[in-house]
Amino acid sequence: MLDGSTAIVPTSDDARETALLRAALAVGEPIADEVSLVVSTSGSTGVPKGAQHTPATLSASARATADRLGGPGNWLLALAPHHIAGLQVLLRAFASGFTPTVLDLTAGFDAEGFAEALDRLDGPRRYTSLVPTQLIKVLDSPRATAALRSADGLLVGGAATPAPLLRRAVDAGLPIVRTYGMSETAGGCVYDGVPLDGVVIRIDEPSPDGVGRVVLGGPMVAHGYRNLPDHPAFAEAGWFRTDDLGRLDDGVLSIVGRADEAILTGGLTVVPQVVEAVIAEDPTVAECVVVGLPDDRLGEKVVAVVVARRGDPVDVNRIRGSVAERLGRYAAPREVIEVDELPLRGPGKPDRRALRRRFSP
Template sequence: MKPLRPLPLPSGPRVLDHLDDLRAILDGSAAFAPIPESDRESRILHDAFGIGTDVADDVSLIVATSGSTGVPKGSQHTPATLAASARATADRLGGEGNWLLALPPHHIAGLQVLLRALAAGHIPAVLDLSEGFDPDALADALDHLDGPRRYTSLVPTQLVKVLDSPRATTALTNLDALLVGGAATPQPLLHKAIDAGIPIVRTYGMSETAGGCVYDGTPLHGMKITLHGSSAEGIGRVELTGEMVAHGYRLLPDHPAFARPGTFRTDDLGRVDDGVLRIIGRADEAISSGGLTILPQVVEAIIIEDPAVAECAVIGLPDERLGEKVVAVVVESESDSVDAQRLRDTVTDRLDRYAAPREVIVVAELPTRGPGKVDRRTLRHRFG
């Protein structure tokens, strides 16, 4: 047994002061729980993870679940799970290389950028996010990123800003791969990035799988996808099995998501078409309206195609007649103004009237949690 120690990681170049601690996570000589510099969130993680108490000898990392809407859970990783993730990632991308960190380092996506670079023998580059994400600063950092192969990882909201900057866009085209995850990448955004020549790779994964474990819909080497309880349409709850799967949750030894060692049952609903995984939505975010079930992500995928919509989140709000009503919260694009009736008509034509938003709310920005994921709970609280 060894004590679990806190690892405060700043979102900026000062994170490089902790390289020895990060190497200790990789070799298993110590156990750390990465935490942000925010006092409030740090206190929550300290209590939830039992920081200061002992962990098993093989555990070297407890990392928070970014998808949690209440008390976060801590995924338990070992040097073996992290090594399996690093190997599989390098194999898929074409070889080991150096990485630029442009994400918060205490979440799994940002943390893995650091760990993969160190595992390959490189010192990662770090973007200063203290004043927010700046595409031109990203271009400067990429100009100075050395390595046999060069990678970085962004969330979709960052990619939107990059594509508005010709210089940043050009800088990304010179990478060997840009990983985009943290939230589903809208198809219009994906096509715009591909047309610009950016070597984009869509990733799917979570802290429970040491980060991305499915790239462009196909699992990395050693990862297996199973759909649990598939419907007649082939939609089921996604289960992931492989060497990079966490050893359960910290202080939650009998959690049903890890009922079988090496397998994690997600809350995501998906379908596999010709070997490619497509995430349809989340079981815990479904909207029940008038006795019918609506998956927000399906409606969002249609609304985001409207040229007036830059970002979109669909939520269910209380309704006396329907139980819940479908509401679209959108950020307008710079090129047009949102036409609520047009959005309703489009969703009605593509899906059905029951899925069309009863209300369309325009906001300046969407609240997020974790690495770029929309915070639906905050939206429901704000507008409910």
């Protein structure tokens, strides 16, 4: 992939998903000579698109990452390698001249196995990448926490990292770096809100409070989508127009939510991620996703789906009260549904579509 000898489409072991990707991304059909990787998006709309990368975009990402983290090193892969976050773990290690260590995820993520794999990782600097659900398991394991504390960098992305979880990781002494990016930008290109070298952030059509559509530019931006030459997200060469809403404060990017996930309830707009940030502060909540479900009176009602911390009963009234106090009564969840675990898609992102299907009347 880094030498451009062959164009590759990474797939999972799921036969149905592989067949979908082969059809959607026209595997076996001619492709531009410079393209070496077509990596699928995480499919939030249900139809995957293929971001086209070249050796230049992938190398630019690897170099910028190493520079930001303090230098080249070896990597432990604890993510699915067919998504951009996991694939980049491998490519960063290879670009630095190392052979990465790969964690067996066949039976799911195991914190003790992660600790053992990290202890085996060699190199002058040692890095790994996790999604928030994995980080929770690491922090619940003293051994895994101790092992990760000795690493030189821990990238956490794939889904927004709740503020309480971030504080737990920092308090535990973990070398955590929050990443923001996507398949279209060769993975994370903004670390802790600050763009990597060469990356430019623009906020289009900002509201009075500075929130608008996030647009990213730089040498790691993909060369459009496979078989979608006129897609508006790539209307400007070298730029990618995301579906994320954010603001820039003194050059630091904050993501507010996604434009395509906003809930319209009673004529008012609620951004789920803003509500989730408030609920995540509740001491009884380990994980939370907010979705809009059909409602005869409101059009959509705000519903919070939560995973409780071990042994802690969820206080529904306190959750509703906290949201109402900080965001207004219209944003408070009409229902709070407790589940054992959240459905995930892609690299550890909560599957909002699955939750809407499950709980819609």
